[in-house]
């Protein structure tokens with residue numbers, strides 16, 4: 001990975017190499033942590049802005065609430081910490097990873113009395129699934145691993161432990177030569193990718209699985225609004241895997257993945273790798289994050305740099 005200079009740790013900026021924790025940290029052993037993934041984009045006027053920072057911080061705070069983690073910082077303090085970390089690293093365009101987890105004091109599953117550590121790292125991160133994927137789409141395979149039942153893991157929390165499930169699915173399909181996994185709900189409907197939400201297009205309408213069965217993606221919400229503003233109908237409803245097979249177009253969305261076309265699912269070709277509506281929404285999304293669309297400037301949180 002590309003490194004930056006400083007990482008914010010419990011209120012202090014420390015050098016990248018010095019941002020260390022003890023190997024007996026609770027979060028490492030039991031997955032007791034929550035995180036966010038956010039992007040800052042260089043703007044048209046050479047400034048920098050974070051995409052929907054307030055909404056990401058709201059989700060971070062909600063994830064902490066669900067998992068009984070007391071962050072110890074207000075939303076305002078966390079936002080200022082993100083701004084400072086970006087400024088001190090002199091980055092205009094970066095990925096932002098806030099994480100809060102149970103640190104070191106004693107082992108044993110009970111998290112009570114184990115101190116919480118809060119960290120914010122920023123670094124340059126290009127196309128999540130590769131530059132080629134953004135242009136030509138990814139090959140997708142349905143994973144044999146299901147997504148979590150909501151009474152097994154809190155699917156609304158972006159909890160570190162939840163990602164064992166994603167990592168299993170991702171490595172399973174990568175080993176078989178596919179780029180990304182399609183994950184189903186415990187009932188067998190389509191849920192999402194290992195780190196992205198999914199949309200399909202059929203007969204000019206967009207469909208995406210209901211928020212109850214997926215991580216409520218902020219990119220997902222933005223794409224729904226963008227599509228509706230362009231007068232497309234968007235339906236949040238249950239989707240089966242064979243509905244994806246016969247889709248005219250399909251694409252993944254997420255902070256890291258942005259808008260990534262899907263070229264095939266379980267060896268069924270979708271569109272020609274990059275459908276028309278996918279192309280339109282991808283272009284519009286990449287324009288607006290750079291501050292080129294007046295209407296969506298409210299989604300951009302400026303970070304003033306010298």
Ligand code: PPE
Nearest residue numbers: 037194195196197215217218219254255256
């Ligand atoms: N579903 C999952 C499971 C998920 O992890 C993400 C984000 C999304 C949907 C999309 O959510 P949003 O970013 O709010 O649009 N995945 C993050 C982590 C990726 C990683 O590999 O790490 C991300 O995109 O930052």
